[in-house]
Amino acid sequence: MICVEACISGDCPVAAARYAEAAFKGGAQTIELCAAMDQDGLTPPIESVEASRAVFNAPGLMAMIRPHGGDFCYSKETQTQMAFELDAMAQAGADGVVFGMLNEAGELDIRGTSAFVERARSLGLKTTFHRAFDTLNDPLAALETLVEAGVDRILTSGIPWGRAGSALDGINQLNQVIQLSKGRIEIVIAGSVSSKNAPEIIEGLEPWTDRIGLHAYLGTQAKGETTTEAVRSLVESVAS
8 A cells, every 4th residue: 555645834824724634635645744844844833733633634644843953863952852842742633743863973863762752652643753764874774773663654765865866766775675664664755756756666666565655745736835636646646
């Protein structure tokens, strides 16, 4: 099964609700709500989560938890802030959260990740480890650690973070990640995904078990806004 996820801007509650409704009507199974997309996504306002929840009538509202731009290394104080944000997202009606924690060496912060996932689970929230995964020197080894920690999903393009290209350029790495996951964790494919290249991306994948996802931001937009038509086009390209 292939799940389509629309990444939507959550800076403004009114616009977030409009985009979330468009994604739902277009057939997206999940949405990822982010603020400050010019910084690759930060924690959205709680009001935007609440507004999106009111119109996205499916159990797939994922909210970003990322307190600052730049790297993915967080102090103990910042991790405490992230825990408070986690609680707030649950209260606002989110079904899951999107995060990534690395240590100062740029490797997976195992302790911080495990604690975050445990807290999320206690609140009934799913967890997605975002494209901090693509910054790791050995993401394939990290996959096993994330499975052990209980992370539900991994967002990856198959190419190193910051390198130009799309998921098509990372297809070999994506295949390795998907095959190693063995259905134990959902792999969500990102990286300039659109209705135009989604069929080619899927065609390039080896057989897999359970479900994978396709995540799109600009690929579900028209004139800078998430639209029902653009989302539906991506959904139909996957189904055809």
